[in-house]
Amino acid sequence: MKSIIVVDDDPTAGKILVRMLRTDYRVQAFTCSRRALAHFMEHGADIIITDLKMPEMDGMELLGRVKEINSETIVFIVTGYASVDGAVRAMKMGAHDYLAKPFNPDDVLVKLTRAIREQRLEKQCSSYRQREDRSAGDSSIITGNEQMLATMAMARKAARTDSNILILGETGVGKELLVKKIHQWSPRRDNLLVPINCSAVAGGIMESELFGHEKGAFTGADKTRIGYFEMADKGTLFLDEIGTTDIRFQVNLLRALQERMIYRVGSPRPIRINVRLVAAANQDLAEEVRAGHFRQDLFYRLSVVTITIPPLRERMDDVGLLADHFLRKYHHINPSVRGVSTEGYGMLQDYGYPGNIRELENIIERAMIIETTDTLRPESLLIPRQERSGRETTSNPGSSAAGPGDIREMEKKHIIEVLAACNGKKIEAARRLGINKTTLWRKMKRYGI
Numbered sequence: 498m499k500s501i502i503v504v505d506d507d508p509t510a511g512k513i514l515v516r517m518l519r520t521d522y523r524v525q526a527f528t529c530s531r532r533a534l535a536h537f538m539e540h541g542a543d544i545i546i547t548d549l550k551m552p553e554m555d556g557m558e559l560l561g562r563v564k565e566i567n568s569e570t571i572v573f574i575v576t577g578y579a580s581v582d583g584a585v586r587a588m589k590m591g592a593h594d595y596l597a598k599p600f601n602p603d604d605v606l607v608k609l610t611r612a613i614r615e616q617r618l619e620k621q622c623s624s625y626r627q628r629e630d631r632s633a634g635d636s637s638i639i640t641g642n643e644q645m646l647a648t649m650a651m652a653r654k655a656a657r658t659d660s661n662i663l664i665l666g667e668t669g670v671g672k673e674l675l676v677k678k679i680h681q682w683s684p685r686r687d688n689l690l691v692p693i694n695c696s697a698v699a700g701g702i703m704e705s706e707l708f709g710h711e712k713g714a715f716t717g718a719d720k721t722r723i724g725y726f727e728m729a730d731k732g733t734l735f736l737d738e739i740g741t742t743d744i745r746f747q748v749n750l751l752r753a754l755q756e757r758m759i760y761r762v763g764s765p766r767p768i769r770i771n772v773r774l775v776a777a778a779n780q781d782l783a784e785e786v787r788a789g790h791f792r793q794d795l796f797y798r799l800s801v802v803t804i805t806i807p808p809l810r811e812r813m814d815d816v817g818l819l820a821d822h823f824l825r826k827y828h829h830i831n832p833s834v835r836g837v838s839t840e841g842y843g844m845l846q847d848y849g850y851p852g853n854i855r856e857l858e859n860i861i862e863r864a865m866i867i868e869t870t871d872t873l874r875p876e877s878l879l880i881p882r883q884e885r886s887g888r889e890t891t892s893n894p895g896s897s898a899a900g901p902g903d904i905r906e907m908e909k910k911h912i913i914e915v916l917a918a919c920n921g922k923k924i925e926a927a928r929r930l931g932i933n934k935t936t937l938w939r940k941m942k943r944y945g946i
């Protein structure tokens with residue numbers, strides 16, 4: 498329950514507000530502003546409702562002090578006819594809104610609810626913005642590969658439109674990185690990019706997470722909550738690992754995209770949405786459609802523009818560029834390292850990278866930690882033996898001779914080996930494989946490990 502402090506030197510005004518609000522809020526009334534401030538300093542409060550004209554410390558001063566202590570506190574100013582100027586001045590100083598005397602219960606309750614909702618939205622948005630800022634510095638896509646450059650040119654073109662985009666690719670190929678770029682290239686760049694990893698959200702609560710819910714919509718819904726669709730308004734919504742969602746959710750998502758409207762769970766009121774959707778999945782999404790695990794109509798709707806990012810083993814010409822890039826990125830770990838030795842490069846060129854760029858990045862980072870000389874040598878580039886392709890084995894995953902079946906077999910074997918080496922500890926194994934925990938879990942399920 499949110500807490501409110503009411504401050505008015507007229508005790509009846511305080512009593513009226515307490516009676517109006519006490520079923521929905523924890524309310525404390527004070528006739529003395531100093532007392533109220535002391536209480537606030539000790540216990541805090543979500544909202545302060547204060548009169549302007551009071552002896553000793555007036556409402557304006559109280560507002561200033563409260564905002565100094567906690568700028569997020571919502572402050573309402575109580576006004577009569579005489580103090581409209583004062584209310585305007587107070588709003589300029591950071592008061593949220595005013596409440597007119599005599600109080601109208603509906604007006605008061607609506608204003609408070611709205612203020613709380615706006616505050617929550619603002620908080621959510623600023624935490625997303627911070628997350629985005631932190632990762633923004635490191636978002637250049639490094640490539641010299643013809644196919645990748647063509648893919649990026651297409652992504653850049655598509656970014657300017659509002660079409661849905663589907664990004665396909667194996668784990669670690671840079672799907673999320675490309676989504677960030679698409680958002681930056683789009684006219685929506687000044688609004689939010691809201692990323693959701695569908696595999697990390699439990700099936701049953703996908704709807705309420707995405708569409709929001711009204712208070713009381715289900716057990717545990719003690720407050721109204723806006724969903725990611727509303728949060729991403731005028732921006733981009735990124736649904737990662739869309740292939741892991743259940744059919745019921747897929748139906749609801751399709752309807753939302755078709756109608757460009759959503760309904761919060763438990764609400765009959767449609768809300769118009771203005772969101773560009775980017776979805777990502779592993780390459781086998783089309784296979785999931787064929788197998789009946791993913792709705793075809795949704796697949797068509799999502800894949801207006803489809804961008805497939807090739808695995809690293811199909812663009813080995815990028816390995817050197819990327820290795821140098823990560824060498825610079827992790828320079829701070831070991832500043833004496835100047836490059837990769839010739840044998841080191843040879844080894845890097847000779848590997849299949851089931852974990853793709855993320856795996857290469859991990860190999861370089863780890864090597865920077867271990868290396869004691871000024872070049873990364875094979876001794877520090879710990880490349881899993883079994884996965885090494887080319888010279889000593891006949892089947893080279895980089896060549897077209899290896900079909901997808903071979904690669905899956907290799908991947909399965911590799912995962913089993915790494916798991917065994919980590920005594921079955923999945924977090925450790927995922928780290929060594931250069932894939933995330935959910936991806937590992939999904940792969941183990943698929944391969945029946």
Ligand SMILES: Nc1ncnc2c1ncn2[C@@H]1O[C@H](COP(=O)(O)OP(=O)(O)OP(=O)(O)O)[C@@H](O)[C@H]1O
Nearest residue numbers: 637638639667668669670671672673674854855933
């Ligand atoms: N072309 C590239 N240039 C530089 N860094 C890259 C490139 N591609 C990927 N990376 C880096 O590799 C790592 C993995 O990329 P990302 O998280 O985008 O992969 P993903 O395809 O989303 O993987 P997953 O399916 O496992 O979620 C990130 O640290 C990313 O910055």
Ligand SMILES: [Mg+2]
Nearest residue numbers: 669672673737
């Ligand atoms: Mg990803």
